[in-house]
Amino acid sequence: MRQLTGAEAIREALDLCLAKDPSVVLMGLGVPDPKGVFGTTLGLQKKHGADRVFDMPTAENGMTGVALGATLAGIRPVMVHQRLDFALLAVEQIVNQAAKWRYMFGGQMGAPMVVRLVVGRGWGQGTQHAQSLHAWFAHVPGLKVVAPARPADAKGLLISAIEDDDPVVFIEHRWMQVLKDEVPEGLTREPLGKARVARAGTDVTLVGVSYMTVECLRAADYLAEEGVSAEVLDLRSLRPLDEDAILASVRKTGRLVVADTSWAFCGVSAEVCALVAEKAHGALKAAPRRLGTADCPVPSTPALANLAYPRAEQIAAAARASVGLTGPAPRRAAPVIPLDVPDTSFTGPF
Amino acid sequence: MRQLTGAEAIREALDLCLAKDPSVVLMGLGVPDPKGVFGTTLGLQKKHGADRVFDMPTAENGMTGVALGATLAGIRPVMVHQRLDFALLAVEQIVNQAAKWRYMFGGQMGAPMVVRLVVGRGWGQGTQHAQSLHAWFAHVPGLKVVAPARPADAKGLLISAIEDDDPVVFIEHRWMQVLKDEVPEGLTREPLGKARVARAGTDVTLVGVSYMTVECLRAADYLAEEGVSAEVLDLRSLRPLDEDAILASVRKTGRLVVADTSWAFCGVSAEVCALVAEKAHGALKAAPRRLGTADCPVPSTPALANLAYPRAEQIAAAARASVGLTGPAPRRAAPVIPLDVPDTSFTGPF
């Protein structure tokens, strides 16, 4: 199958949805600019017209209200923010209004809109350009939240999100955008609310949120070297959460490690552990373990930022402890690329 | 000891802090008006002057930035929002800015400010006046979050919050404001970060968040009638969380029920369960149970809103199941007051 980057996959999803449904519009700061939101919107204004694909004033809150208001007329807006952090200005509209739009009017209305939130990481982004507050949105009934970890899911979930009749928060990790992987052609959909077994295994369940799935897969490789069979579950959807998939996996493996792109405290990894404790009491042979970003803002300097993110090594270490491997981990060659970029082609500044 | 309502206790805390430290200022919509933010600010402008106790434009976001900016000059602002929901407009300033103000400048700065967020409940408040998003703030390093359940703690925690050098989100439940209870005189402090054993017990731990502690205490009474000894732990502080207190209690009782004023999903109750699973694996003799508001926005009509909140009956039922009581619960007289008010003196409209 042909390979696309995450950004290309997203662009394709947008292009197909814009082509299919004239009600779909795409808006956000920089959408039609030469960089095209990390390449995800390139050429779309030219193809679908400036009425439907457009830039906007720097006014995240008001413009989110504009997007929601447009749904009253049957428009299905896709809004993008180049950093999740900027959308904190818009949570009033997203959480008070859009999330409740159907409920508070007794089901007569609906808010079919997608809010794409790009999560930054690396290259010294710093405290206000690297937050991943998906747990906030997942906390809120009325919203759906997805967080793809690979290009095919980015495409399939985005199409499903755009076609969905409820507001969907689409968590788009900056490092997922640069991953290259197989992506099917055409209007392919991935269901909202379903996790994906990214790798089957029997000894320990590694649950990945967003980009952390990539690290979980690397950790599974490390663990395999030691004969530990790790199952990697890519959550993909954070609300609704695929409880069945999580419970089935931990009932099989009896061990759980959850890796998140945000803080563990009151985060999605807490929810996963709580769910397992509540609904699969006794299934775990060892304590579950959570790995999130360090309990501090993400600092700019690579000397510290590199320490803030859980990496495959730590995930593997948690899994080793969980299965009772107590000896030292096998020594591995130091990583060849700097830790603050997803790969060597990434040279900043964003 | 004399008795005060929660609102009176808060007013006293504010009054004492304003008197003690000329850097403290109190701001918010309606602060000097005749209702005085549910009575919590009555008379304070007259006593401490219009420079330090003042109303503001309807501009939650900008005014939070103003409060943060005032800290640069050594001011210690206390800001109040009559509903937490209104402060969603201000999360950019609270979470991107204030929470990181110390960290991002390498420790040179600090944001000694308190944001009081009143959580609404009852009398048909509806979807946009009854949210309790404390889990959001608790998720964020750099913030402290407290949620008192009784007047004495409201006073002691507020004084500690005002004296603290970091931004503190003070979750002020509307129904706590009308509780009447013993409150010590003078500048009494309760430590940020410490839970409180509201009732000692041996068979099951009931963890209460904010007003839910009141319901837990009622549930403990019910359970006592059946010979079940419930320990009620009032979390009081959500960040930092008093892990030791939680772990000590569940290690003793082996059973855990957590009741929260917000949604369970990705909420504080998830964190408590995850913590116990991680750090006290095997200590629980039964699955932990979470009770939060129903997984929907809080509707206006009492016919539905009454079903949205966990009450003592459900908490007791969860605890009964947890200790293995399988028979029907003893019949209890129907409550004499309507369920959408804290007591009969409360007649709306807010």
Place this chain on the structure above:
Amino acid sequence: MNARLGLYRSLLRARLVEERIAELYPAQEMRCPVHLSIGQEAAAVGVCAALRPGDWALSGHRSHGHYLAKGGDLKAMLAELYGKATGCCGGKGGSMHFIDRKAGFMGATPIVGSTIAMAVGAAFGSRLKGEKRVVVSFLGDAAVEEGVFHEAANFAVLKKLPVLFACENNLYSVYSPLSVRQPKGRSIAKQAASYGMPAWTGDGNDAEKTLALAKKAVAWARTRGPAFLELSTYRWREHCGPNYDNHIGYRTEAEFKAWKKRDPVASFKARLVKAKLLDEGRDAALRAELAAEIDAAVAFARESPYPEPKALLSDVYAGAA
């Protein structure tokens, strides 16, 4: 019916409905906050009378008058206040979340200023869909202080959208006078004009004058882009709830009385009587007719069933139970 009489009927109806609400509220059967627009009816009625059927309106916490003037269903309104399944939101909204899609009243929500942006978006979306529709955003004097007004107004002017911002300046936000919120002497309309749209000020207690202005503004909005109306008016009763509250100290009885003299209903009635379009007899008949309608709506609301418990978890997502 004569158009002027129609306007009067609309005014009187809003008044009588809300007076009935105020009368019934102490029975504690309407268990939700109510923000009455008594005293401000002419603004709502005058603006809505300038609209075409396909036009839309959105509002905020104080939306009773707007809902009624736009043609919202009275029974569904009262049932909503009583929290009933037959309410305009099935009981889920209460007083602060009115809607009547058929009437083009496309929603009210009580976060100050938020629906301003939605109104602008609705106009934007309507234009994209090729619909010639004006959307009215009803807002208060406090709402213009919110950043969302600034952001929405900028976009509306940028895109020349068919929006009418109808601002009822009643001098207060809850109990806070303008003086603690906006600089002395600064005109809301003038500041709105600085965004690049025409802005008019008018007497929001005079339905006919408001209608005349609104006609101009709506015509502008329909063809040229956004317009702004600042309508001065006054809320008679407490910010939220059924009572008078001039004694509590945030405003004077004298101020209230001065405004009460300019009662939008009574003064219009006097004008119609003078114009021989109305007399006491016809007025009494009209009141009786409206009272009967209100009686029926109240009875409907009170007799309607509460929503079933299962409704608690419905309408969270499309298609779900």
Place this chain on the structure above:
Amino acid sequence: MNARLGLYRSLLRARLVEERIAELYPAQEMRCPVHLSIGQEAAAVGVCAALRPGDWALSGHRSHGHYLAKGGDLKAMLAELYGKATGCCGGKGGSMHFIDRKAGFMGATPIVGSTIAMAVGAAFGSRLKGEKRVVVSFLGDAAVEEGVFHEAANFAVLKKLPVLFACENNLYSVYSPLSVRQPKGRSIAKQAASYGMPAWTGDGNDAEKTLALAKKAVAWARTRGPAFLELSTYRWREHCGPNYDNHIGYRTEAEFKAWKKRDPVASFKARLVKAKLLDEGRDAALRAELAAEIDAAVAFARESPYPEPKALLSDVYAGAA
């Protein structure tokens, strides 16, 4: 030093520092985004020259010029870009979070518009503390679109606070021209004036003219309340990063060239030469002196240690490790 020469030195220094950053950036040792103000130095320098030592400034993402003009420490600045423990934020901030408390540069953070409110708050707090201080808020042409500008400006005018809003209008927000963000022909300064404060427009590429305007505005702010300056200028290089980007299509090479002709450094130099205050020799000497200072700062930054791992979890709360 002659005041005019001092101004020139300040301009030139900002230019040379940033050119050095642009030169060194491709080595990938400064691993953080950089928003260079090359081309816009005169605005920063002119405004800061009008301030007293006790005055403060805050800024946003593009703060290098403001930081330097306000007297921020050069070594600490470069060390911050290199992510070092000796940086002005101990490496935790990077280019988008500069601060130098001693110099009165009280912080820059990169959420567009957010520090506007803080600047207003700092002025408010300073007055409460009895300090006679003017606070400058540096902002861009996009920042005025944010609701926070509206809210902060209203409060500043309401309370007559000593704030100067210094808006550098460089025509773009990232790659988005004003035309997609603000209505055609609407003046930022005029709209700002509608809040009730004096607003001036000026040539932001001319340090002396800017200084003259800023003096007026600062004097007003110190005694009468907020003031607004709209300074037209132009960013030479890409929005973020060290390169030129006129080829990518959001603006024309011709536009860039026209602005480059109005180089704030070269044109001021020419003026000083004409006034016989400067000649090539003295200019070269000045450049050499500045280059040496920059060499030393770069060396300092490169040789400084990274923060210790334990710094990751320090500074989250007061008093904690």
